[in-house]
Amino acid sequence: MSLTLYQVSIPALERGLHSLAAILRKTAAHAEAKSIAAEVFLNARLAPDMFPLLRQTQIACDLAKGCAARLAGVEVPSYADDESSFDELQARIARTLDFIANIRPEQLDGSEARTVVLKLRGEEIRFSGLGYLRNFALPNFYFHLTAAYAILRHNGVELGKPDYLGGAPGTLAE
Template identity: 60%
Template sequence: MPLSMYQAAIPPLLRGLANLSAILDKALLNAESRHFDAAVLLQARLAPDMFPLIRQVQIVTDTAKGCGARLAGVEIPSYPDTETGFDELQQRIARTVLFLQGLQAAQFDGSEARDIVMKFPNQTLNFTGQDYLQYFVLPNFYFHLTTAYDILRHNGVPLGKGDYLGGGG
């Protein structure tokens, strides 16, 4: 049986979100054990022109919920981007997981050919559902997930490849 769009999208997104949640937990525990305010990490970035950790997490969740909604043909949940702490980021991740888990595989049937249009201030991107998933969602999702991991690793959080890949990877 060929891989369905649901199978190609939702399980990897859920796994990445679970791994991100675990990585954030590990960062918080590490800050506590090193006796510094974990909030400092939320504004950490790899380079001056890159987004800080808090925005990286927001983009990971935005990418995941946008993917699920667009491919399932439902409205994208709106989050206000007002998180200021680790607990609020964890709540955002949890909301995204619940949203994705609520989608049914049948909603994705035929989505590989669905027209996906994304409007940005300076451009409009047009995809088929399959191209959207393969060439926009997954690279964007993993870029921001990796950047969040890298920000924390760069700031001394003892993370390894196993933390990024999660259980069984």
């Protein structure tokens, strides 16, 4: 049995976004229980030259919706990047999940060879669909998920590897 691009992209993006949403819920509860202003976590970063949690979350959503759209050959939805609270980040994640859920497997049929063009730092980069997924979209998506997780762990939120991996017990083998 061979895998389709749909099987290796959409479920991974959905799982990651669900994990991110759960991590943010835990963080909001932690902030409330410890009487810490939400902005402390939303603006926290690992290093001065890295984006804060708020932007890491926005970028993870952008990567997920961009990946799904580009592989499906549809327009990438544009979001305003104006979130400033945990609730607003949850709404962004939900909006992204809704968009991805409407991508059908047949839309990705043959997208391994589809040309994907990105403009990065003023330079145009061309990928095959498979190259885009494997070498750009998924690595960057996981980078920003990991950065968000690490920011929160570093700032005392009680998270563990199961929070990052997400899903119910027994679903990791799927």
